[in-house]
Amino acid sequence: MAAGSQPVTRSLAALAAALVLAVTLGTLAAVAWRAEGFAGVGPAARDALWFTLWQAVVSASLSVILAVPVARALARRRFRGRGAVITLMGAPFILPTIVAVLGLVAVFGRSGVVNVALRALGLPEVSPYGPQGVILAHVFFNLPLAVRLVLQGWLSIPAERFRLAASLGMEAGAVQRALEWPMLRSVLPGAWLLIFALCLTSFAVALALGGGPGATTVELAIYQAFRFDYDLGAASVLGLVQFALAGAAAALAWGLARPAVFAGGLGGVVRRWDGGGWLRLQDATVIALAALFLLAPLLAVGLRGISGLAEMPAAVWWAALRSILVALASAALCLALALPMALAARRGLWVQLVGVLPIAASPLVIGTGLFILSYRWVRPDEIALAVTALVNAVLALPFALAALVPAAREMRAGSGRLADSLGMSGWARMRLVTLPSLRRPIGFALGLAAALSMGDLGVIALFADGDTATLPLQLYRLMASYRIDQAAGAALLLLALSLGLFWGFDRGGRAHAGA
Template structure:
């Protein structure tokens, strides 16, 4: 009963945090949508880049997931682990790495120029799509791989006995899984790309490559047109919320029950082995090369960075710590079905939209820039909250199921039950959640662009400013520092959770 009360109170608090900024957006918009041709072009570009990104991420993930599922080799678990790196990697760092590889003077364009081909243009539509594929391809691979691994082993024994061709094996084994898993993956990636801001800010821009979120930022930062920013923010909320709702009607993958007999003698042709090897190697090169070049070019100047960069790094650490503990505290209070639904609302409201509404709300009471740090930490906590809840909810439900009756029998309740039973058995998922939330907050370049200034700048914002000033060596060294802080914070919290 007490836990339900905590969930209800936390849900109401969270809804208030989300609805407050939205109400002020509605107020400033005047309940009217005066969209110009440039606004409509931004909406069209947002849909087009999200559709391309989702389609390419889903389609390219299929052969990679199948190759990983089909082949067993030394280091396979390490390869799967590397696929999680882009999720933690700060967006601004990944973009900088992609520019070094695919930019005008990058490795790929130098090779293309050598052979007389047209260079790849990273700024614009295809640059935005490339970055989104870089971030979302690993997510799609892991989801499809999980679906393929859930196929019962006896189905493979049957296929082996029938001696089918490669295409026949695909339609008999893989296609039933893919047609159930891929639509939901496409919808998730599409929703993520709709609300992507940092990628569009660095690789987009201009009349032909502006997303709705970038148009909101431009209305705020350059035009000071708060009414237009509010109208575009409401459009963005409607777009993402519509996709989230529509995704609930997509067919979910069904669990296929079987004896799960492991297959160790599933023979592959030489062609399959070579093809799978090439697919895995190319995928690893695509994911690891942008990260590697940051470490290679940034290591030389990391100890000669100006004091302003280290000041921004300290501020990023402070915000990440505050955001991660706030997110995990709310996650612990929302480890129920209702709490999971309420916590997932943060996906439908992007950081820029929440930041815009909060700015307009605080503007009536004083200088909103004075609250840049707590606002940024709060918004970052809400953004990571859906992931935190999905990590904490399964073990929390298991603890309540196993220990509630025993705790009542011995009179263990309240704060004593929370301390001696609940938190002690959630040490490892809490540590993992703190590390994930801290890493995501460390690399966020969202709401801080609205509240930041010359005096208040996080490390991602500082890197963006250095890139804009063409101080590439300092930007690369700062990107390496940010990567070390993001991966380091994740590793430290995860380690602490395992040691306690």
């Protein structure tokens, strides 16, 4: 980057990092400072911590274990529509949590197709509520992420290795021992730790499917301590414990989630010769079952929501408008934070450290801290939407940085050097070099931030009233009042808006990206 533009970029990056630190660590410090002792942490909080830990271990383990055969099948098969299958399997990652919960209840609930089939076979029914429901939902959300991480590891093995294995007559078992297991030993620990960290901070899943003494997560306990008991001591201690656990897991994942090191290949398409016969049927079955598990809840929401659209009250439509505005503001703020940090990062270590913090932080602790810092001057419901947009932008920052930092490094090594030699700086460099080079990851980051914000049910649950409720909160209220048809219509609307925002920004970034 040109010398004249470096100080400005570094200053903006420093301001962005300072804001992230203030929102994550600063709000946690505010809650701890305001707490009048920590006597409120009792057996219920310890039970919540224990449940959070063991459900995160089980959820992460199941997600990773199930991801291995799915990723292997996608890695060694080429078929028409493979790209679409991979894209659709990633939909749960940007799916609004409350929509997925409604879809899982429709499929695994008492009147869902799974229990109807089990009753017909005379088998015990399953329940989407309680500990098993929380784990089921976490696997639903995190299995696609695990598949993408493991699949990336498989695709990192050069095609020449598989050609060599085929020329040596190696069977599938020998290929697994020589090529695939070394890669899995490198990729799986990092993937497991990242999903473990995400499951530690779960809120909406536990709020809708958990609760009670046996299925309360730390995040839900923080919500209960603040919303119902106003026990800031318990909230701050639980927030500190969760931050330490999730931060350690995320930091370890960042260091371990790297594919195995293989000698460089020529970059050709990976073609496999070790998957004939019954292995082809096995791979097709695995892909079909995974797609059915991930897409059936979406289909259930769509089918039931069509009839519910006509019955939705006006409050739902106003909530949808508020959600769109919050999502757009959150996406813009997320990009304003991520872009200067990505451009200023050379080796990227400090960016990764700052990027870990939102994964470890509790959105509810952040909201509580912002309330403590502002309640003397403004009513909480008056700033509920602004606070929600800010918190969602910070929470989406790690994913935006993951897309922008590698692209920024590639730009510096290519067109950035040419711009340096021409002495380009300031707005001219940004308009002619930076934005065109980073258009694709910028579009992806904006779409992801908007979709994640659109479906968030976190901070808004603390402070919103009837006039500031977003669409996810309105959907949860419909579910809580057993207005299921209207809830299904609201869920379909939320799903369409979330996917539409992501598609629109992502497509806008990919259009003419090379121009």
